[in-house]
Amino acid sequence: MEREDFPGEETPLEYQTETGEYNIFGFWMFLGAEIVLFSTLFGTYFVLIYRTASSIPPTEVFSMGLVLVMTFTLLTSSFTSGLAIHEMRLGNVTRMLIWIGITLVLGLGFLGMEIYEFVEYASEGATLATSAYWSSFFLLLGTHGLHVAMGVAWFIIILIQIKMRGLTPATANKTFIASLYWHFLDVIWIFIFTGVYLLRLVIA
């Protein structure tokens, strides 16, 4: 649906249709629900934080080096996805695609490291079924990781669509929403980094 009231030059592409505007607002509502979802997971994690039931404690397996690299990878990817939106606003499709590509590579790198981390922990005896602590750890991080994987798949689909159809109000709208999602996952990771890793390794 084309907007009747403000189709001005100033309006960014992703806001130019009524549907596009609804999609973005609806996605903010969805992110509200996602905040509740992750809050519940964090709440569970903090309730169970000392309940390792005489199995392996997190301090024995957490490796801060890897987690720091993961953190920098994901934070950088959030930055590059922001640059992609910046280029989109300027109408530089090629540069926008490149930045999305870099975001994807960083996202996949993060996922690879997370899978490596999980396998490593499992080999040291910390799995989903080891204790309540580890159940909540893997559910919280696994949910975040699954979201990242979904985000990667989503960005790939959008890349294909921009290649096929160019930068239209519809594809711009999708890219903008996907980048909102990507920033959100980044914010969640900051809470994971402090609440899960820093809390156990540095503070307690």
Add this chain to the structure above:
Amino acid sequence: MNLDWDEFIVTGEPFIHAGQISILLTTLGIIFVLTYFKKWKWLWKEWVTSVDHRKIGIMYIIASVLMLIRAGVDAMMMRTQLAVPEMPFLGEAQHYNEIFTTHGTIMIIFVATPFLIGLMNVATPLQIGARDVAFPFLNNLSFWTFFWGAMLFNISFVIGGAPDAGWSAYMPLASNDLSPGPGQNFYLLGLQITGIGTLATGINFVVTILKMRAKGMTLMRMPMFTWTTLITSLIIIGAFPILTVALAMQTFDRLWDTAFFTLQDGGMPMMWVNLFWLWGHPEVYIVILPAFGIFSEIITTFARKRLFGYTSMVFAIAAISGLSFLVWVHHFFTMGAGPMVNSFFSISTMAIAIPTGVKIFNWLATLHRGRIQFSVPMVWALGFIPNFTIGGVTGVMLAMAAADYQYHNTYFLVSHFHYVLIAGTIFACFAGTIYWWPKMFGLKLNARLGHWMFWLFMIGFNVCFFPQYFLGLDGMPRRIYTYFPEDGWFGLNFISTVGAFMMGIAFVIFVYNIYYSYRYQPRETTGDPWGGRGRTLEWATSSAVPPHYNFAKIPEVKGQDAFWQMKQDGIDPNEIVEYQDIHMPNNTGNPFIMCVFMFIGGFGLVFHWWPIAIIGAIGIFICMIQRSFSRDNGHIVSAEEVRKEEEGIREGQAHENG
């Protein structure tokens, strides 16, 4: 899961065999009728794939009524079992456990919630002068997640075995040790699939109401039902993700041996209780606030007055929605949280009575000096006020933590929540359905049969549940499947059972009324069928489903009760100088197929059949990708078509009046 094939189909109980046979016959009957009358294509094109909010609303209501029949039969079986001491009717405790579990779950998740969502779908976009909801595709998807989630839950009683841990599914009672077999898995996955759609509905209606109101409709001019829809949708967004996570964790505990809720390996059963009620208490308001909205609409219409204290009503709803998240511990005062915690939740619970009281007095003040017409929706609304108040007052009694140690887990509680949920939600579902029936089907339900149904149901309801307060005070615990003559509970239980059957008969009259009215009631052509008393915008457009664009010209709102104002000012909202093209979304089969895959995936998980679960997951992803790539921009209803449609309606009206 090691499940033998002979355990796959539930055997042994005569009632379940009867159920299996009736399901089989009904399915064959439906297939035969659709094939014989060549209706498959019609069903697919006009209904299954429809993105029209009114049709989706109707589908919600039909499916909820079917679920109401199932859960109602469960209720009557329970009441029969408890009618006399040491009744052999249901055979054993296990069967009774399964029936009260499915009764509770279905009534809350698959009747109350979707029934109200159905009414929201029918009325809310019309009330705000919108063409459709913000996300029509998502709306269709929401309906089918509810439908297929409900189907997954319902087949449990003939395949694999029904859940038996109560609708609140407390751990460790719902764990593999104490609830072996797939029954509880059906509960978890059925609710999970439905919950996705409910969350989507919440988002959809928030965006619809905040973004798509007609020109001039400020927030404080919105009809009360629209307000309750908005606030309810916000509660859904805040509460349903908690359920999603809790269900996922219990699913993990049962399927992959995690330790969230079992003491073994460090888990905490109390965490399930907290998370369940952290969702479950707001859920109570998800199913009561829209009911308040419906009664507000009906009372203003048939008292022929503006709603008294509109602003205080809005603030009351907002206050209730906030408080709804702060009271969850009152569901388990006796679990040893300590006096400080219990006091806090006791006081916050009692605080809810304040805004609710404001609303009750507002309704009474609206009635005061109104020109009351005792139509069928109105008698339901009038019946609601005293009955709901009884439920509310006993709720305050339960909110006293110290006293709750006496009532806890007795029939006093059972009676309390039936008084609020039936007199609130179910009365509203009937009232709203009858009130908006002309908007949905283009005719009014027969009033004589409607009044019969009302009185039978009202009396039956009180005969059934009022004695239960006394049974509770007399110490009868809930969830027991039989009792001894010397317990002294026979008389009141027997009366209660009689009441339950009266409600059953009332429901049969309702179903008969639908058939009777379809055959014999005159068709409604004006669009404002309640004696011209309509106040809000849904009555400004023509009746029944066909004009799929809702309004040929989007009305302009000049105040509260927009349509009433237009009538006062002598404005005809349907008078159109120039017809315009209208953009509408296309129908789509994608959500239906996606939800079938959700069903398949859920079914695979229930039985730990991983290949089937994976097939379901892949199917869901393919549907999502298909949707992402589709370039469906909807279609244009041309000005010419709109003109023809509208002139046809005008002619029909002239014919009727002339």
